[in-house]
Amino acid sequence: MSEGAFISTANDYIGTSSRGSLEMFEAGLNVSSEITDRLRAGVQLFARDVGAFHDLPRIDWAFLQYQHRRWLGFRAGVVKMPFGLYNEYADIDAARVPILMPQGVYSVRNREALLAHRGFALYGTVPIARAGELDYQVWLGTLIIPDNAISISSNARLDGIDTRYVTGGQVFWHPPVDGLRLGGSYVRTSIDFRVTVDAATTAALLAAGIVPPSFDGSLVISQRPATLAIASAEYQHGRWMFAGEYARVYKRERSTIPVALPTRDSDGELFYGMATYQLTRCHALGAYYSVQHPDVDDRGGRDRTKFPERHFAFQRDLAATLRFDVNEHWLWKAEAHFIDGVADLTLDPLSDAKPARRWGLFLVRTTVTF
Amino acid sequence: MRALVLAILAALAVTGHSATVKAVHAEEREGFKVIVHPDNPARELERGFLRSAFLKKSTEWHGETVRPIDLATRFTVRDRFTTDVIGKTRAQLRSYWNQQIFSGKGVPPPEGESAAAVIAYVLAHRGAVGYLPASVDPGKARVVPVR
Known part of the structure; x- marks a missing residue:
């Protein structure tokens, strides 16, 4: 269970951060059981009230796990989706130093959609002689995306989300170097968003003649496909831990009104480097620098048809965290972010608000696990 | 800043x-010694296997389910074992088990409240593996070298 607070010097991030917010509450209750030596089952209920995200208790994950051999195991149910170094653990504050993981890869906004999938997974560890061993996971299922996980323009209403499939794989190589792991992850999905635009927009589209006369405001916007590929590296040495990841996000978006909303491709990149140091048994320091570019072909935001100002084309985040473990069950964290750019802000395209280019975000959080 | x-x-x-x-x-x-059941045919153990066993990544050995047992956290030798064999600091190991527990993938090995409890557990399970402070008599449990 966690409670926290955050405030930003400008811009609203996560929620109304510019005025300060205490909306940083999360509670999870999980039960798991080792039914036999090889068979486990577990379920987690999770609720949160974090800024703009208000989730009533829902099943976060619930799966059975059968480990046939070390090299082959099987999971079925609502299964956590492994991508990158940390997505499976993105909901476990006690398992990391930062409060906010690098948002390009582990976005709070996408948590509900990308934490788990409903389907099947195979996993295992394969020794490769003197070269160490490989951990692998592959999966197939559908995404469970709550409506409130999506932000949408103020002139439209989201009617529903259909994911046709999500599939992916992850491999981590553990070479014979203590504490080092190198790997890659790939996720591919296809999602339809059913949307209704308001009457004024419908009338404007009809008047412009770019939709058929039968257009009633309903349309489908599809991401077919949306893919995420991540290269990851982590090295633990003594009290130090270093991690770095580079990710590419590719989407092909199309709609049922192609004249008004033509098919478009987007290719974004995200990367970060992070270091943590265990100062004492109770204290740890962490820092990372993360960068997001929604368009790799225009990292500087020169194209005014895509970005109203240059700083809409990137977000560079320098973050520092202090973690203090009061005991094995209770911890505190304080974190500061110095941010350049607004690429990760949720901005209503119809709003005239001009976000500040350089801004700070400060958070504190306490977590109890039991 | x-x-x-x-x-x-x-x-x-x-x-x-x-x-x-x-x-x-x-x-x-403070040093440690690794012990197994007297019927366990292992004559020596690789550090990599022990690491895998105590992280619960290995499932069986010699036809038996691997059953690691830790000493309780108040034993200082546990930190030595965690660093030397598992290759993690205490905080890193806690973080690892938090990940496993709260993602439903597994729970840490049981903890022996005393050296005698660890010995008793190892003698009760043919697939068990534990460790003791170097100065403790392992009784009927068999000490195996680690390489």
């Missing part, structure tokens, strides 16, 4: 950094 540095220094002052460092150094001097 200056405020953050001051906060770090204040926190360190409250909890006594130097005392903690001394305690860690004291633990590092």
Whole structure:
């Protein structure tokens, strides 16, 4: 269970951060059981009230796990989706130093959609002689995306989300170097968003003649496909831990009104480097620098048809965290972010608000696990 | 930034950094021995296997389910074993088990409240593996070297 607070010097991030917010509450209750030596089952209920995200208790994950051999195991149910170094653990504050993981890869906004999938997974560890061993996971299922996980323009209403499939794989190589792991992850999905635009927009589209006369405001916007590929590296040495990841996000978006909303491709990149140091048994320091570019072909935001100002084309985040473990069950964290750019802000395209280019975000959080 | 540095220094002052460092150094001097069931055919154990067993990544050996047992956290030799064999600090290992527990993938090995409890557990399970402070008599459990 966690409670926290955050405030930003400008811009609203996560929620109304510019005025300060205490909306940083999360509670999870999980039960798991080792039914036999090889068979486990577990379920987690999770609720949160974090800024703009208000989730009533829902099943976060619930799966059975059968480990046939070390090299082959099987999971079925609502299964956590492994991508990158940390997505499976993105909901476990006690398992990391930062409060906010690098948002390009582990976005709070996408948590509900990308934490788990409903389907099947195979996993295992394969020794490769003197070269160490490989951990692998592959999966197939559908995404469970709550409506409130999506932000949408103020002139439209989201009617529903259909994911046709999500599939992916992850491999981590553990070479014979203590504490080092190198790997890659790939996720591919296809999602339809059913949307209704308001009457004024419908009338404007009809008047412009770019939709058929039968257009009633309903349309489908599809991401077919949306893919995420991540290269990851982590090295633990003594009290130090270093991690770095580079990710590419590719989407092909199309709609049922192609004249008004033509098919478009987007290719974004995200990367970060992070270091943590265990100062004492109770204290740890962490820092990372993360960068997001929604368009790799225009990292500087020169194209005014895509970005109203240059700083809409990137977000560079320098973050520092202090973690203090009061005991094995209770911890505190304080974190500061110095941010350049607004690429990760949720901005209503119809709003005239001009976000500040350089801004700070400060958070504190306490977590109890039991 | 200056405020953050001051906060770090204040926190360190409250909890006594130097005392903690001394305690860690004291633990590092204490050795351990690894024990298995007397019927276990293993004559020596690889460090990689032990690491895998105590992280619960290995499921079986010699036809038996691998059953690692830890000493309780108050035993200083546990930190030595965690560092030397598992290759993690205590905080890193806690983080690893938090990940496993709260993602439903597994729970840490059971903890023996005493050396005698660890020996009793190892004698009760043919697939068990545990460790003791180097100075403790393992009784009927068999000590195996680690390479």
